[in-house]
Amino acid sequence: MTDDRAAPTFVVGLGCQRGCPVSTLRALLDQALQAHRIELEAVKALASIDLKRDEPGLQELASQLALPLLYFSSDELANYQQRLSHHSQIAYERTGCYGVAESAALALAEQLIQAPAKLLISRQKYAQATLALAGAA
Template sequence: MNDASTAPTLVVGLGCQRGCTAATLRALLDQALQAHRIELRAVKALASIDLKRDEPGLLELARQLELPLQYFSSAELAAYQPRLSHHSQIAYERTGCYGVAESAALALAERLIQGPAKLLIARQKYAQATLALAGAA
Protein backbone atom coordinates (compact mmCIF):
# COMPACT_ATOMS: atom_id res chain seq x y z
CA MET A 1 0.00 0.00 0.00
CA ASN A 2 1.36 3.42 -0.96
CA ASP A 3 1.83 5.78 1.91
CA ALA A 4 0.72 9.34 1.20
CA SER A 5 4.26 10.66 0.84
CA THR A 6 5.08 8.25 -2.01
CA ALA A 7 1.68 8.38 -3.70
CA PRO A 8 1.75 10.48 -6.86
CA THR A 9 0.23 13.94 -6.73
CA LEU A 10 -2.61 13.88 -9.23
CA VAL A 11 -4.73 16.92 -10.00
CA VAL A 12 -7.83 17.35 -12.12
CA GLY A 13 -8.29 20.37 -14.35
CA LEU A 14 -11.86 21.29 -15.16
CA GLY A 15 -13.46 23.59 -17.66
CA CYS A 16 -17.20 24.06 -17.88
CA GLN A 17 -19.97 26.13 -19.34
CA ARG A 18 -21.91 28.49 -17.07
CA GLY A 19 -24.47 26.59 -15.05
CA CYS A 20 -22.82 23.19 -15.40
CA THR A 21 -23.91 21.11 -12.40
CA ALA A 22 -21.72 19.33 -9.86
CA ALA A 23 -23.47 16.09 -10.92
CA THR A 24 -22.33 16.58 -14.53
CA LEU A 25 -18.76 17.30 -13.42
CA ARG A 26 -18.79 14.31 -11.07
CA ALA A 27 -20.06 12.00 -13.84
CA LEU A 28 -17.23 13.13 -16.11
CA LEU A 29 -14.67 12.70 -13.31
CA ASP A 30 -15.90 9.22 -12.37
CA GLN A 31 -16.00 8.12 -16.00
CA ALA A 32 -12.45 9.36 -16.73
CA LEU A 33 -10.94 7.88 -13.57
CA GLN A 34 -12.67 4.55 -14.13
CA ALA A 35 -11.51 4.36 -17.75
CA HIS A 36 -7.89 4.93 -16.63
CA ARG A 37 -8.14 2.78 -13.48
CA ILE A 38 -7.28 5.67 -11.17
CA GLU A 39 -8.80 5.83 -7.71
CA LEU A 40 -10.58 9.01 -6.71
CA ARG A 41 -8.51 9.21 -3.50
CA ALA A 42 -5.38 9.63 -5.65
CA VAL A 43 -6.69 13.05 -6.74
CA LYS A 44 -5.28 15.74 -4.45
CA ALA A 45 -6.82 18.91 -5.87
CA LEU A 46 -8.97 20.48 -8.58
CA ALA A 47 -8.03 23.38 -10.84
CA SER A 48 -9.77 25.74 -13.23
CA ILE A 49 -9.58 29.24 -14.67
CA ASP A 50 -10.24 32.26 -12.44
CA LEU A 51 -13.24 33.20 -14.62
CA LYS A 52 -14.99 30.22 -12.97
CA ARG A 53 -14.25 31.34 -9.40
CA ASP A 54 -17.97 31.70 -8.66
CA GLU A 55 -19.22 28.72 -10.69
CA PRO A 56 -21.64 26.82 -8.37
CA GLY A 57 -21.05 23.39 -9.93
CA LEU A 58 -17.28 23.58 -9.49
CA LEU A 59 -17.58 24.87 -5.92
CA GLU A 60 -20.09 22.14 -5.05
CA LEU A 61 -17.91 19.40 -6.56
CA ALA A 62 -14.89 20.57 -4.54
CA ARG A 63 -17.07 20.58 -1.40
CA GLN A 64 -18.44 17.10 -2.07
CA LEU A 65 -14.97 15.67 -2.71
CA GLU A 66 -13.38 17.70 0.12
CA LEU A 67 -10.64 18.81 -2.26
CA PRO A 68 -9.00 22.21 -2.64
CA LEU A 69 -9.96 24.09 -5.80
CA GLN A 70 -7.29 26.40 -7.25
CA TYR A 71 -7.76 28.99 -9.96
CA PHE A 72 -5.34 30.35 -12.54
CA SER A 73 -5.54 33.42 -14.77
CA SER A 74 -5.77 33.04 -18.54
CA ALA A 75 -2.23 34.48 -18.76
CA GLU A 76 -0.92 31.76 -16.43
CA LEU A 77 -2.76 29.08 -18.41
CA ALA A 78 -1.69 30.43 -21.81
CA ALA A 79 1.91 29.44 -21.00
CA TYR A 80 0.86 25.79 -21.31
CA GLN A 81 -0.52 26.15 -24.85
CA PRO A 82 2.36 24.26 -26.57
CA ARG A 83 1.68 21.22 -24.35
CA LEU A 84 -2.06 20.90 -24.97
CA SER A 85 -3.45 17.91 -26.85
CA HIS A 86 -6.30 20.02 -28.24
CA HIS A 87 -6.59 23.72 -29.07
CA SER A 88 -10.13 25.04 -28.76
CA GLN A 89 -10.81 28.26 -30.64
CA ILE A 90 -14.07 28.66 -28.68
CA ALA A 91 -12.22 28.34 -25.36
CA TYR A 92 -9.71 30.92 -26.58
CA GLU A 93 -12.42 33.38 -27.60
CA ARG A 94 -14.15 32.99 -24.23
CA THR A 95 -11.18 32.74 -21.88
CA GLY A 96 -7.98 33.82 -23.60
CA CYS A 97 -6.46 30.33 -23.44
CA TYR A 98 -6.83 27.37 -25.78
CA GLY A 99 -7.67 24.76 -23.18
CA VAL A 100 -8.75 25.32 -19.60
CA ALA A 101 -8.83 21.72 -18.33
CA GLU A 102 -5.41 20.62 -19.56
CA SER A 103 -3.57 23.83 -18.79
CA ALA A 104 -5.13 24.17 -15.31
CA ALA A 105 -4.23 20.55 -14.51
CA LEU A 106 -0.63 21.09 -15.63
CA ALA A 107 -0.31 24.44 -13.84
CA LEU A 108 -1.53 23.09 -10.50
CA ALA A 109 0.41 19.82 -10.75
CA GLU A 110 3.65 21.75 -11.37
CA ARG A 111 2.89 24.11 -8.49
CA LEU A 112 2.25 21.23 -6.06
CA ILE A 113 5.09 19.00 -7.28
CA GLN A 114 7.48 21.93 -7.74
CA GLY A 115 8.73 20.19 -10.85
CA PRO A 116 7.64 19.14 -14.33
CA ALA A 117 4.21 17.61 -14.82
CA LYS A 118 2.58 15.75 -17.68
CA LEU A 119 -0.96 15.03 -18.76
CA LEU A 120 -2.00 11.56 -17.63
CA ILE A 121 -5.52 11.96 -19.00
CA ALA A 122 -5.77 14.29 -21.98
CA ARG A 123 -8.86 16.45 -22.46
CA GLN A 124 -12.12 14.55 -22.03
CA LYS A 125 -15.31 16.27 -23.12
CA TYR A 126 -18.71 15.47 -21.69
CA ALA A 127 -21.93 17.48 -21.95
CA GLN A 128 -21.00 20.99 -20.73
CA ALA A 129 -17.57 20.23 -19.30
CA THR A 130 -13.99 19.24 -20.03
CA LEU A 131 -11.58 17.42 -17.76
CA ALA A 132 -7.88 16.57 -17.77
CA LEU A 133 -5.63 14.93 -15.21
CA ALA A 134 -1.96 15.73 -14.63
CA GLY A 135 0.78 14.40 -12.39
CA ALA A 136 4.53 14.25 -12.07
CA ALA A 137 6.38 13.80 -15.36
Protein backbone atom coordinates (compact mmCIF):
# COMPACT_ATOMS: atom_id res chain seq x y z
CA MET A 1 0.00 0.00 0.00
CA THR A 2 1.48 3.34 -1.01
CA ASP A 3 1.36 6.52 1.01
CA ASP A 4 -0.36 9.11 -1.16
CA ARG A 5 -0.02 11.98 1.24
CA ALA A 6 1.54 15.17 -0.09
CA ALA A 7 5.18 16.01 0.52
CA PRO A 8 5.89 17.43 3.97
CA THR A 9 4.91 21.02 4.57
CA PHE A 10 7.83 23.03 5.89
CA VAL A 11 7.57 26.70 6.76
CA VAL A 12 10.32 29.13 7.60
CA GLY A 13 9.95 31.70 10.35
CA LEU A 14 12.11 34.80 10.02
CA GLY A 15 13.06 37.66 12.26
CA CYS A 16 15.34 40.50 11.29
CA GLN A 17 16.59 43.91 12.23
CA ARG A 18 15.23 46.94 10.38
CA GLY A 19 16.79 47.30 6.96
CA CYS A 20 18.20 43.77 6.87
CA PRO A 21 19.15 43.11 3.21
CA VAL A 22 17.52 40.28 1.27
CA SER A 23 21.00 38.86 0.61
CA THR A 24 21.47 38.26 4.36
CA LEU A 25 18.10 36.54 4.68
CA ARG A 26 18.75 34.39 1.61
CA ALA A 27 22.23 33.40 2.83
CA LEU A 28 20.79 32.34 6.20
CA LEU A 29 18.00 30.36 4.51
CA ASP A 30 20.32 28.60 2.07
CA GLN A 31 22.85 27.80 4.79
CA ALA A 32 20.21 26.36 7.17
CA LEU A 33 18.51 24.24 4.50
CA GLN A 34 21.83 22.91 3.22
CA ALA A 35 23.02 22.03 6.72
CA HIS A 36 19.81 20.05 7.35
CA ARG A 37 19.58 18.57 3.83
CA ILE A 38 16.19 20.11 3.11
CA GLU A 39 15.33 21.10 -0.46
CA LEU A 40 14.17 24.67 -0.98
CA GLU A 41 11.16 23.27 -2.86
CA ALA A 42 9.95 21.69 0.40
CA VAL A 43 9.43 25.15 1.93
CA LYS A 44 5.81 26.16 1.36
CA ALA A 45 5.65 29.57 3.04
CA LEU A 46 7.46 32.19 5.11
CA ALA A 47 6.28 33.75 8.36
CA SER A 48 7.23 36.67 10.58
CA ILE A 49 5.74 39.10 13.08
CA ASP A 50 3.31 41.77 11.87
CA LEU A 51 5.76 44.47 13.01
CA LYS A 52 7.87 43.43 9.98
CA ARG A 53 5.04 43.78 7.47
CA ASP A 54 6.81 46.69 5.74
CA GLU A 55 10.31 45.15 5.84
CA PRO A 56 11.66 45.25 2.24
CA GLY A 57 14.14 42.38 2.74
CA LEU A 58 11.40 39.97 3.84
CA GLN A 59 9.10 41.03 1.02
CA GLU A 60 11.91 40.69 -1.53
CA LEU A 61 12.82 37.21 -0.25
CA ALA A 62 9.20 36.05 -0.57
CA SER A 63 9.08 37.52 -4.06
CA GLN A 64 12.37 35.87 -5.13
CA LEU A 65 11.18 32.49 -3.85
CA ALA A 66 7.58 32.96 -5.08
CA LEU A 67 6.34 31.99 -1.60
CA PRO A 68 3.54 33.46 0.51
CA LEU A 69 4.70 35.56 3.48
CA LEU A 70 2.30 35.58 6.40
CA TYR A 71 2.46 37.70 9.53
CA PHE A 72 1.34 37.06 13.10
CA SER A 73 0.73 39.46 15.98
CA SER A 74 2.91 39.34 19.09
CA ASP A 75 -0.16 38.03 20.98
CA GLU A 76 -0.48 35.11 18.54
CA LEU A 77 3.25 34.39 18.76
CA ALA A 78 3.27 34.59 22.56
CA ASN A 79 1.17 31.38 22.60
CA TYR A 80 4.31 29.48 21.53
CA GLN A 81 6.59 30.80 24.27
CA GLN A 82 6.81 27.45 26.11
CA ARG A 83 7.97 25.67 22.96
CA LEU A 84 10.86 27.95 22.02
CA SER A 85 14.45 26.69 22.16
CA HIS A 86 15.69 30.17 23.00
CA HIS A 87 14.12 33.08 24.87
CA SER A 88 15.46 36.47 23.77
CA GLN A 89 14.90 39.31 26.21
CA ILE A 90 15.81 41.80 23.47
CA ALA A 91 13.18 40.30 21.15
CA TYR A 92 10.65 40.52 23.97
CA GLU A 93 11.45 44.17 24.67
CA ARG A 94 11.14 45.05 20.97
CA THR A 95 8.23 42.84 19.91
CA GLY A 96 6.37 41.49 22.93
CA CYS A 97 7.37 37.88 22.20
CA TYR A 98 10.50 35.93 23.16
CA GLY A 99 11.30 34.58 19.71
CA VAL A 100 9.95 35.74 16.38
CA ALA A 101 11.47 33.14 14.04
CA GLU A 102 10.57 30.00 16.02
CA SER A 103 7.10 31.10 17.11
CA ALA A 104 6.19 32.38 13.62
CA ALA A 105 7.34 29.10 12.05
CA LEU A 106 5.27 27.08 14.54
CA ALA A 107 2.20 29.31 14.17
CA LEU A 108 2.16 29.11 10.38
CA ALA A 109 2.96 25.39 10.24
CA GLU A 110 0.05 24.61 12.56
CA GLN A 111 -2.25 26.89 10.56
CA LEU A 112 -1.33 25.15 7.28
CA ILE A 113 -1.33 21.54 8.44
CA GLN A 114 -4.18 21.91 10.96
CA ALA A 115 -2.24 19.78 13.42
CA PRO A 116 0.57 20.15 15.95
CA ALA A 117 3.89 21.23 14.47
CA LYS A 118 7.41 20.95 15.74
CA LEU A 119 10.61 22.86 15.18
CA LEU A 120 12.80 20.98 12.73
CA ILE A 121 15.46 23.68 12.66
CA SER A 122 15.64 25.66 15.87
CA ARG A 123 16.69 29.30 15.91
CA GLN A 124 19.65 30.06 13.63
CA LYS A 125 21.22 33.50 13.83
CA TYR A 126 23.26 35.16 11.12
CA ALA A 127 24.20 38.84 10.93
CA GLN A 128 20.93 40.79 11.37
CA ALA A 129 18.52 37.89 11.00
CA THR A 130 17.13 34.79 12.69
CA LEU A 131 15.49 31.77 11.08
CA ALA A 132 13.64 28.66 12.21
CA LEU A 133 11.88 25.90 10.30
CA ALA A 134 8.80 24.00 11.44
CA GLY A 135 6.75 21.15 10.03
CA ALA A 136 4.41 18.36 11.00
CA ALA A 137 5.23 16.82 14.36
